[in-house]
Amino acid sequence: MSTEPRINDRIRVPEVRLVGPKGEQVGIVRVEDALRLAAENDLDLVEVAPMARPPVAKLMDYGKFKYEAAQKVRDARKNQSNTVTKEMKLRLKIDAHDYETKKGHVVRFLKAGDKVKITIMFRGREQSRPELGMQLLQRLAEDVAEFGFVEAAPKQDGRNMLMVLGPTKKKTEAKVDQQSDRERRMAERAQKQQEEKAAEAELRAQHTTVAAKKKRGPADNMDPDIDL
Structure with a gap:
């Protein structure tokens, strides 16, 4: 037995309680009018509550809806971890x-x-x-x-x-904590590397200054107006 909801012309009821694509309540309308609205908006009419009286139908992009639902299932399975x-x-x-x-x-x-x-x-x-x-x-x-x-x-x-x-x-909580710990350690390591690079740059600057002072000759401090 199919678990797929009835859509479009498979909905065999005289009227439906219509819900718009953004969840807005349109009200009870004839199924023909609901199908016309769906076609005008390039959407599908999907029966979401068949046991209601009258059944509830919603305007939506059914293909996109099925894709997103399947994606959520795949993500849930990917994130699910069995306890060992x-x-x-x-x-x-x-x-x-x-x-x-x-x-x-x-x-x-x-x-x-x-x-x-x-x-x-x-x-x-x-x-x-x-x-x-x-x-x-x-x-x-x-x-x-x-x-x-x-x-x-x-x-x-x-x-x-x-x-x-x-x-x-x-x-799952343990994995989140482990990921947080890894990110914290990486951030601390990056900060330490930046501090080490800054210290090395400062040390090189100090060496450059000292070297420049050592290269000065005896005439560097003499008055340029004095004739030799």
Whole structure:
């Protein structure tokens, strides 16, 4: 069954509630008169509310309308980003440096709008101390609370303990923030380069002045009216 609206002579009703091309309300008119107005203005008569009584029809350029609608759909698909689930594995006896490194990766993933599945792998007798794994996961969740939240609470899964962190910002918002950060860094870099060029130009000017003074001969300071 077609979802396309009826247009022009496919509209089989005696009268319509007509809307002008700029959204102005024309009123209830015979469909023949509406078709005549459409032809006079080189537009189409498009039925936009077929279930109304009488149906609502609008004067528009239907080809242009369809093109713009399709363009909006393409743009929406282009801007749509699916959330990706990253994974980070930890050991129960992780040292401070390794913990900070992996926490940094988790923060980077969350800032990019991705979920992160944290896995603690237990070895040997460590399996009898699940509370230590719980403490480590809770510590990590608190450390990255600015960027993510606990979406799936820690749970034991065989020799592993799992927790899922969700980003506080959506993927699209994260992309906007990343673009803003890139633009800010580029602006700062350009400003720094301009300042460096200005400093170099000033330094060259100072060297030129000093060099010019050094080139003066002994007669440069003598009175030109004195006969030698």
